[in-house]
Amino acid sequence: MADFTLLVNGAPYRVQAAPEEPLLTVLRNRLQLTGTKFGCGEGECGACTVLLSGKAARSCITTVSSAAGSEIITIEGIERHGQLSPVQQAFLEEGAFQCAYCTTGMIVAATSLLQDHPHPTDEQILTAMDGNICRCGTYPRILAAIHRASAIMAQKKGADHARG
């Protein structure tokens, strides 16, 4: 066991954990941030996706020691001041879920994608999202939600720009 300081959703947290412990269990069990899900523990399904220094990362195969010092954003940090992010809003509007267990990982992965490609093509979405599994099979709706989120972001940017 060792002491680590994690910067999660903008706040520092002191945690005691084994250096090799996955970031996922630290978030879920030690910080009670259960929005990040366990799906496979092998980086094959994307349910545990978080943003690590702004990039989508699989928290189940990221050790806590390697995450210390990076900015970590979980699904709980995507919503700001009770305001849904464009991606969250788009998923809700498209009804892009069934059991929704994959949803938080999908939203975080899509958030990362839209940072890199604000107007992604279908091909860019497939490349970025193919590692995220939805067993309920809502892929077509998730694809539509990501396009919708892109449009919402563009609209917001336009509005912000107009406000100067």
Next chain:
Amino acid sequence: MPVDELALQQVSDKLRWFTLDRRDFLRLCGGGLLVCLAGDAAAQESGRGGWGGHPLPQQISAWLAIDERSQVTVFTGKVESGQNIRTSLAQSVAEELRVPFHSITMVMGDTDLVPWDAGTFGSRTTPTMGPQLRSMAAAARQLLVEAAAQRWKAAPATLIATNGKVTNPGSGLSLTYGEITHGEKLTQTVSGDPALTPAPDWKIAGTPVPKANGRDFVTGRHQYPSDIARPGMLYGKILRPSGFRAALVSVDATAAEKMPGVQIIRDGDFIGLVAPDEWTAGQALAAIHAKWTVPPQTSNQDLFDFLQKNAEPGDAAAQANVDQAIASADVKLTQQYTVQYIAHAPLEPRAAVAEWYGGRLTVWTGTQRPFGVRQELSSAFRISESQVRVLMPDMGSGYGGKHSGECAVEAARLAKAAGKPVRLVWTREEEFTWAYFRPAGVMEIRSGASRDGTLVAWAQHNINSGPSGIDTPYNVATKLGQFHEVSEPPLRQGSYRALAATANHFARETHMDELAHALNMDPLEFRLKNLTDPRLRAVFQSAAQQFGWGKTPSTPQRGFGIAGGTEKGGYVAACAEVEIGPDKKVRVRRVVQAWESGAIVNPDGLRNQTMGAIVQGLGGALFEQIRFASGQILNPDFGDYRVPRFRDTPQIEVILLDRKDLPSAGAGETGIVAVAPAIGNAIFAATGTRLRAMPMAVAAPIVS
């Protein structure tokens, strides 16, 4: 659903004390209205007034309560796993009660609070629980109208219930439901069938109401079973045998036992442990050294031989009768089809949190059968069912794969020994290995048709995978459907979305395609020639029309296939377009599926289910297969067990036929059955290669 979390908390605080005496509820609420649905309707669902020998307690199948704030709480044993019944059932209640959708809270799958229920499977929620809740709501509305009529000394028939209020159009007076029930203790047990609102008049049911608590899911706030935490909770792990049917030879847990906070729990061949954190639990498990002996067992290579050799024989005389009819047919065909074992692989694996307090056991777990799990726990620990409470927070799916309570029992064993609450979440490998599988099967069809395309005789046999969907919907003078059980199949097998209907439809709809080609007929024309069921005809015709069936002939690069069927009250037809690359690999490009299941309760939810069924169906059709040998699963992870991903998803078009004149049927399952044969038939149309084994990618290379 009320967004008001405080109100929800108040309801649940009150409900905590609301166990057997339902009048307590009213006392605690300071009044209100409670309506219970009596046994008749419940008995209809379960057959002879019980289910699996389980008597229905108090013969009550559901209840609902209206408090003085006009908030409605509905109690049902059905559970939500993504099929959207939390929303669709609330819509039905809101419709009949004439209240806004958002005033309804559904309490589901909590065995202390809801009436006994067999479980959520078999597409039964919409056709049975739906009408039961509607009956209750209609009766409650009638009571409210009568209570208001009494106050106003008006005739009930002159009053109108709408939007949570009773209004007297004559006087212009109105009272909210809460005002009517304030200070009252109205309880009513309803039986019989009050008049229900016909579907064409629906205003809330029949509309695309979004998922009730959708916001909780996009924010990560919803607590799934694997997210539940209790004070002082420990983390559990179970030592698994090295193979199926293994016997423990020796075990050395000394290193694990020395780890801080680790407690080994052993009871015969059951070896588990608890630790203060999940990481330590995993490390401790890895430090246990055990030796097992695993007896020789059937593997994939000899699976179908094994099933055929061990199948119960069936009715030879009935088959002889069909054979006789086939003998006189112009065109005769006998073919065999197979399906492999596949896994449900719900994204949330089995999970349970167990807590003992004062001899009473509480378990939060993901299951389609909370009361079944309660029974398993009660018999495992030899305590009465009233000492056990099972709660089922909306879970990360099931698809028929979470009927059983093994994880709950394991967590409870660990918690009992440790004297503290324990959370146990199965690993992906455990879920792929120690859950159960959709059964593998061998289907044989023998058929005969006359030269003009009329089916003359048909016999379909299914070995091991199940009887569901085995009866052909086509008109055949002499026909037979026979299921042949295998008493000890090689793998643990159980339910799955649509069960054997997928295997039986794959066999039948592929065979129909083969006959059509043998007769030189268009596959759709051949089907329609032998089909009078108007509902099935309608979905075939709708799918074909939207798809543009028959407008473009298949080529070696592009093939078109069609298939359909009916099961559990749902009617489905699918058209598939496949593309064959220069490397001979196959890609599914487009699927058009028409669906009809009576009056639609929520078109958005239904569209979502239908689309999801197509995507999930692609997996079993093309590449999902459990590989096993010597009692071991060889591909227990998402790297080696391929499930459909974004890139596998074709363009999907869903056509919903809304039959407001027909009762609503369940729609979670049957949407999966037509995908595989439609794809297989399309591959044949392009390549001339007939694929009779699911998954089909084993026989034909498919691009990833």
